[in-house]
Amino acid sequence: MCTLEKRGNIFFLTLTGDDEHRLNPSLIASLRSAISEAKSQSTRGSALITTAHGKFFSNGFDLRWAQAAGSASGSKDRLLHMVDLFKPVVADLVSLPMPTIAAVTGHAAAAGMMLAMSHDYVCMRSDRGVMYMSELDIGITIPDYFTALVRSKVASAAARRDVLLRAVKVKAKEAVAMGIVNSAHDSGEGAVEAAVRLGEELAKRKWDGEVYAEIRKALYPELCGLLGLANKGIASPRL
Amino acid sequence: MCTLEKSGNIFFLTIAGDDENRLNPTIIASLRSVISEAKSQSTRGSALITTANGKFFSNGFDLKWAQAAGSASGFKDRLHHMVELFKPVVADLVSLPMPTIAAVNGHASAAGMILAMSHDYVCMRSDRGVLYMSELDIGMTLPDYMTALVRSKVASAAALRDVLLRAVKVKAEEAVAMGIVDSAHDSREGAVEAAVR
Numbered sequence: 205m206c207t208l209e210k211r212g213n214i215f216f217l218t219l220t221g222d223d224e225h226r227l228n229p230s231l232i233a234s235l236r237s238a239i240s241e242a243k244s245q246s247t248r249g250s251a252l253i254t255t256a257h258g259k260f261f262s263n264g265f266d267l268r269w270a271q272a273a274g275s276a277s278g279s280k281d282r283l284l285h286m287v288d289l290f291k292p293v294v295a296d297l298v299s300l301p302m303p304t305i306a307a308v309t310g311h312a313a314a315a316g317m318m319l320a321m322s323h324d325y326v327c328m329r330s331d332r333g334v335m336y337m338s339e340l341d342i343g344i345t346i347p348d349y350f351t352a353l354v355r356s357k358v359a360s361a362a363a364r365r366d367v368l369l370r371a372v373k374v375k376a377k378e379a380v381a382m383g384i385v386n387s388a389h390d391s392g393e394g395a396v397e398a399a400v401r402l403g404e405e406l407a408k409r410k411w412d413g414e415v416y417a418e419i420r421k422a423l424y425p426e427l428c429g430l431l432g433l434a435n436k437g438i439a440s441p442r443l
Numbered sequence: 444m445c446t447l448e449k450s451g452n453i454f455f456l457t458i459a460g461d462d463e464n465r466l467n468p469t470i471i472a473s474l475r476s477v478i479s480e481a482k483s484q485s486t487r488g489s490a491l492i493t494t495a496n497g498k499f500f501s502n503g504f505d506l507k508w509a510q511a512a513g514s515a516s517g518f519k520d521r522l523h524h525m526v527e528l529f530k531p532v533v534a535d536l537v538s539l540p541m542p543t544i545a546a547v548n549g550h551a552s553a554a555g556m557i558l559a560m561s562h563d564y565v566c567m568r569s570d571r572g573v574l575y576m577s578e579l580d581i582g583m584t585l586p587d588y589m590t591a592l593v594r595s596k597v598a599s600a601a602a603l604r605d606v607l608l609r610a611v612k613v614k615a616e617e618a619v620a621m622g623i624v625d626s627a628h629d630s631r632e633g634a635v636e637a638a639v640r
Contacts, residue, residue, distance in 0.1 A: 357600050422607075438582075
């Protein structure tokens with residue numbers, strides 16, 4: 205499942221256990237609840253770091269659970285169900301009133317890669333683990349909000365094509381070059397430490413969380429449209 | 444006030460206001476008038492170079508004038524007024540029938556950075572001055588047309604996030620690497636000369 209801890213100004217959201225952290229309805233609900241908790245406790249100078257235990261950050265939706273429906277239409281329904289349940293997680297992260305950092309300590313595939321990319325910054329270990337949009341290889345199309353997220357965050361047309369249409373498995377250093385990840389680190393601990401340093405640096409600026417969230421949403425209008433997120437203006441400055 | 448001079452085919456718009464070249468209603472009106480003058484005199488082969496003197500290109504809207512309204516709602520109204528008045532300046536530059544170049548001589552922040560980025564090309568001095576979208580640090584969201592302008596001109600998603608969501612202060616060389624500025628030069632004169640060339 206996942207846990208939320210607070211250390212100083214920083215919220216740590218951890219996907220626990222040594223498994224693949226498959227995004228099934230339970231884990232998705234647990235994520236939503238933890239993110240909502242962080243939001244309710246947020247103040248100026250808060251930040252969120254999301255990380256995971258074990259070999260995987262998250263290997264995507266729980267396709268075995270979908271298949272266990274026992275029929276082709278049953279599997280499709282279960283998959284669509286997870287797609288629908290996960291959309292608010294992305295929406296909650298994109299509207300979270302504090303900077304967000306994903307410390308990617310292992311493989312992040314499909315919805316798992318989307319979870320990482322829903323954060324403002326990504327610090328990834330370079331010794332192990334890949335980012336991988338597996339949908340093409342598995343033979344399923346990609347939900348509209350996934351594609352919009354990739355299009356918002358990956359500027360290079362060639363990189364987007366390689367990620368979505370060539371299903372490349374990208375290690376951290378290559379991900380940095382492609383603009384998908386901000387920094388690569390020698391180990392899982394290194395990635396988490398870098399995330400903490402960055403989180404503390406951002407937290408020091410003591411930004412108004414609501415203003416931060418509104419500016420973030422304004423950067424990604426297409427994605428926000430698909431997520432059902434509206435924008436508003438705020439002008440209550442401290443001068 | 445802002446002045447317009449013509450030298451050969453090139454119009455030189457010099458921003459002149461208070462020492463920070465703050466964009467208050469008077470300066471904004473002056474800008475509109477000067478840009479309109481350049482448009483009316485434009486011919487084939489015209490070009491516009493916008494620059495300023497001193498430490499600032501422009502430090503953005505005149506927030507002190509907005510504060511002088513004396514209340515939170517008065518502040519909001521005056522700020523909104525400047526946002527609305529400035530929109531046609533951006534529109535006029537984006538629709539100007541000649542190439543436009545900003546020769547950034549000093550700090551350009553918030554609406555001042557938007558003014559620079561409303562030009563087709565930006566030549567910036569590298570020895571002094573930063574580009575800086577200060578809104579997040581001040582605690583205000585951005586007008587929609589400003590976010591749209593930055594999104595239009597800055598291709599890199601990471602640079603976009605750093606400029607707007609991390610409120611980085613960017614010197615010329617870094618701005619070139621981020622794709623915000625076209626060229627960096629040793630001095631103000633260097634930037635203006637490059638703009639002229």
